[in-house]
Amino acid sequence: xxxxxxxxxxxxxxxxxxxxxxxxxxxxxxxxxxxxxxxxxxxxxxxxxxxxxxxxxxxxxxxxxxxxxxxxxxxxxxxxxxxxxxxxxxxxxxxxxxxxxxxxxxxxxxxxxxxxxxxxxxxxxxxxxxxxxxxxxxxxxxxxxxxxxxxxxxxxxxxxxxxxxxxxxxxxxxxxxxxxxxxxxxxxxxxxxxxxxxxxxxxxxxxxxxxxxxxxxxxxxxxxxxxxxxxxxxxxxxxxxxxxxxxxxxxxxxxxxxxxxxxxxxxxxxxxxxxxxxxxxxxxxxxxxxxxxxxxxxxxxxxxxxxxxxxxxxxxxxxxxxxxxxxxxxxxxxxxxxxxxxxxxxxxxxxxxxxxxxxxxxxxxxxxxxxxxxxxxxxxxxxxxxxxxxxxxxxxxxxxxxxxxxxxxxxxxxxxxxxxxxxxxxxxxxxxxxxxxx
Numbered sequence: 306x307x308x309x310x311x312x313x314x315x316x317x318x319x320x321x322x323x324x325x326x327x328x329x330x331x332x333x334x335x336x337x338x339x340x341x342x343x344x345x346x347x348x349x350x351x352x353x354x355x356x357x358x359x360x361x362x363x364x365x366x367x368x369x370x371x372x373x374x375x376x377x378x379x380x381x382x383x384x385x386x387x388x389x390x391x392x393x394x395x396x397x398x399x400x401x402x403x404x405x406x407x408x409x410x411x412x413x414x415x416x417x418x419x420x421x422x423x424x425x426x427x428x429x430x431x432x433x434x435x436x437x438x439x440x441x442x443x444x445x446x447x448x449x450x451x452x453x454x455x456x457x458x459x460x461x462x463x464x465x466x467x468x469x470x471x472x473x474x475x476x477x478x479x480x481x482x483x484x485x486x487x488x489x490x491x492x493x494x495x496x497x498x499x500x501x502x503x504x505x506x507x508x509x510x511x512x513x514x515x516x517x518x519x520x521x522x523x524x525x526x527x528x529x530x531x532x533x534x535x536x537x538x539x540x541x542x543x544x545x546x547x548x549x550x551x552x553x554x555x556x557x558x559x560x561x562x563x564x565x566x567x568x569x570x571x572x573x574x575x576x577x578x579x580x581x582x583x584x585x586x587x588x589x590x591x592x593x594x595x596x597x598x599x600x601x602x603x604x605x606x607x608x609x610x611x612x613x614x615x616x617x618x619x620x621x622x623x624x625x626x627x628x629x630x631x632x633x634x635x636x637x638x639x640x641x642x643x644x645x646x647x648x649x650x651x652x653x654x655x656x657x658x659x660x661x662x663x664x665x666x667x668x669x670x671x672x673x674x675x676x677x678x679x680x681x682x683x684x685x686x687x688x689x690x691x692x693x694x695x696x697x698x699x700x701x702x703x704x705x706x707x708x709x710x711x712x713x714x715x716x717x718x719x720x721x722x723x724x725x726x727x728x729x730x731x732x733x734x735x736x737x738x739x740x741x742x743x
Contacts, residue, residue, distance in 0.1 A: 321475065362422075370398075372397050373399070376400060385431055386406055387399065387428070389427070391425070392424070392426060415432075416431065417429045418432040488516045491508060499527055507527060507528075510524065551580040555577055606636070609633050611633050612626065612628055612663045615661040616661075619648060619660075622649060622659065625661070626660070626663075628664055629663055631665065632743035633741065633742065634741050634742065636720075640720070644672065644738070647738065648661065655676025656733065657677070660674075661674055668741070669739060669740050669742040672737070674736040676734055677729075677733040681734050692711040695707045721740075725737050
């Protein structure tokens with residue numbers, strides 16, 4: 306049985322059937338015990354009646370009319386049918402209700418009990434557990450005796466009741482189980498469609514139960530995976546395009562290497578080395594961008610002195626660093642890479658005056674990288690953080706492939722921070738890296 310809804314429903318039905326069987330067995334056992342007690346008490350009561358009536362009846366030597374009158378008086382007193390036979394089995398007398406029932410009800414005598422008397426006569430009284438004649442009310446018609454014991458529940462009636470309960474619960478459980486498993490089937494179909502390549506596929510999140518929680522988790526994971534795949538596709542496509550330029554230059558330099566003078570050969574070798582360094586930097590940045598895309602959390606968290614880190618990196622590009630000695634919380638290696646990329650970008654495109662300043666921000670600490678370059682037009686201040694985007698006219702600028710600022714934004718986001726580009730008063734740009742305080 307492979308269908309989950311059938312397994313759940315069958316489990317519910319089997320458990321219910323076992324419960325019904327055990328409950329029925331226990332209930333029937335209790336009924337049997339109760340019936341035994343009632344019948345035993347009734348037999349004792351009948352025996353007591355027999356002794357009492359025998360002591361009060363006229364003897365066998367009395368006239369039949371006298372004996373019949375005594376039986377009829379006792380029947381009226383006890384409100385139950387009675388009869389008396391002599392030693393030869395001949396009817397001496399009976400009550401009116403006894404004679405009427407004997408004549409009208411088939412099998413009436415089977416519900417009567419014979420009590421032998423010491424003098425050979427036989428007294429007939431109702432048998433313990435006898436059933437009320439058909440048509441009699443709960444308390445009997447006027448003048449009807451109340452000698453019939455109340456009827457106990459029968460096993461057949463109990464079985465019918467349990468069968469009805471069983472069918473009702475089984476029928477009621479089916480739509481509930483089917484609705485649950487139908488949502489699981491929809492979730493399964495959505496997962497299979499996503500696995501087949503439909504990256505836009507999402508599943509329903511209706512409800513507040515575990516199935517809805519699983520659906521919401523899948524949708525979040527699917528959105529993350531789709532974004533990663535789209536990002537990697539774009540990254541690989543742009544990287545392959547960027548790789549063509551240095552590779553083409555290297556291929557041309559190698560082709561010209563044999564037919565050149567020593568001076569030209571030296572210049573070509575330097576160009577090949579520069580192209581190799583450019584390729585190496587491109588591959589490193591592509592790998593780092595890919596790792597940052599795939600990472601959900603940082604590998605490690607530590608307190609990093611942002612001013613000390615900025616001062617160390619600023620020294621490599623002949624820039625100044627000042628401000629407050631504040632700490633950020635994060636991965637020092639990644640933060641160092643972000644600061645280095647901002648400083649190199651400012652040195653490359655921002656003119657000769659570059660400075661780094663550490664200040665307190667609204668939500669933590671901020672590192673400002675200021676330059677006096679031509680600035681970034683407002684329309685491009687967000688796009689410059691996209692992978693492989695470069696300002697018009699900078700595409701052929703030596704060095705840089707358009708990944709530096711994109712990496713800065715990825716690093717900032719992984720640290721719960723942000724980066725933005727602002728115009729600087731007096732000309733130039735100011736790149737602001739905001740990070741949580743450590």
